[in-house]
Amino acid sequence: DQQVKQNSPSLSVQEGRISILNCDYTNSMFDYFLWYKKYPAEGPTFLISISSIKDKNEDGRFTVFLNKSAKHLSLHIVPSQPGDSAVYFCAASANRDDKIIFGKGTRLHILP
Amino acid sequence: DTGVSQDPRHKITKRGQNVTFRCDPISEHNRLYWYRQTLGQGPEFLTYFQNEAQLEKSRLLSDRFSAERPKGSFSTLEIQRTEQGDSAMYLCASSLVTEAFFGQGTRLTVV
Numbered sequence: 001d002q003q004v005k006q007n008s009p010s011l012s013v014q015e016g017r018i019s020i021l022n023c024d025y026t027n028s029m030f031d032y033f034l035w036y037k038k039y040p041a042e043g044p045t046f047l048i049s050i051s052s053i054k055d056k057n058e059d060g061r062f063t064v065f066l067n068k069s070a071k072h073l074s075l076h077i078v079p080s081q082p083g084d085s086a087v088y089f090c091a092a093s094a095n096r097d098d099k100i101i102f103g104k105g106t107r108l109h110i111l112p
Numbered sequence: 113d114t115g116v117s118q119d120p121r122h123k124i125t126k127r128g129q130n131v132t133f134r135c136d137p138i139s140e141h142n143r144l145y146w147y148r149q150t151l152g153q154g155p156e157f158l159t160y161f162q163n164e165a166q167l168e169k170s171r172l173l174s175d176r177f178s179a180e181r182p183k184g185s186f187s188t189l190e191i192q193r194t195e196q197g198d199s200a201m202y203l204c205a206s207s208l209v210t211e212a213f214f215g216q217g218t219r220l221t222v223v
Binding site for chain 2: 032
């Protein structure tokens with residue numbers, strides 16, 4: 001039973017353009033959402049998070065949007081840079097004290 | 113370096129042997145998590161601690177797996193009688209609020 005779903009295994013985007021990574025969740029108890037980035041042979045690195053009381057959070061080139069009614073969130077990266085090529089994981093928790101559940105990830109390729 | 117530290121980084125073991133991994137979290141973090149990751153999958157929750165108390169264990173964690181955090185600081189994950197299916201990257205993370213910070217992982221290969 002996958003509670004956090006990333007339905008696109010991979011995504012290719014031209015350098016300088018916008019990258020949009022999508023994530024859906026099924027557990028209505030989730031109220032905190034996170035995005036992580038992972039390079040090969042390294043642990044995931046925290047990128048950005050959003051609480052369910054907000055619908056948008058922005059940090060530099062990264063913006064996360066949350067649509068609670070659709071149980072959907074997305075990560076926008078603009079402009080995309082070569083160093084953004086990595087696997088991106090969407091994650092969620094039910095109240096800030098609970099365990100964090102991860103999706104399967106989306107591999108982002110930034111094309112020159 | 114004050115990040116999450118895991119030891120060893122790599123472990124090759126024969127099927128049936130026991131292995132133990134260590135995780136040193138960021139010093140002021142009270143929560144510590146263990147995850148397992150296999151190829152093409154996201155980190156899979158195994159267990160987590162609040163200080164020295166183990167709050168939850170995944171149903172996926174068989175009796176061969178045990179984790180401890182004796183003084184609320186470092187943690188160990190032991191796998192007894194390893195099987196080939198245990199081959200994976202074992203990730204440790206720690207947090208103070210909700211944003212968990214990961215170590216570089218221990219890659220286990222069971223031959």
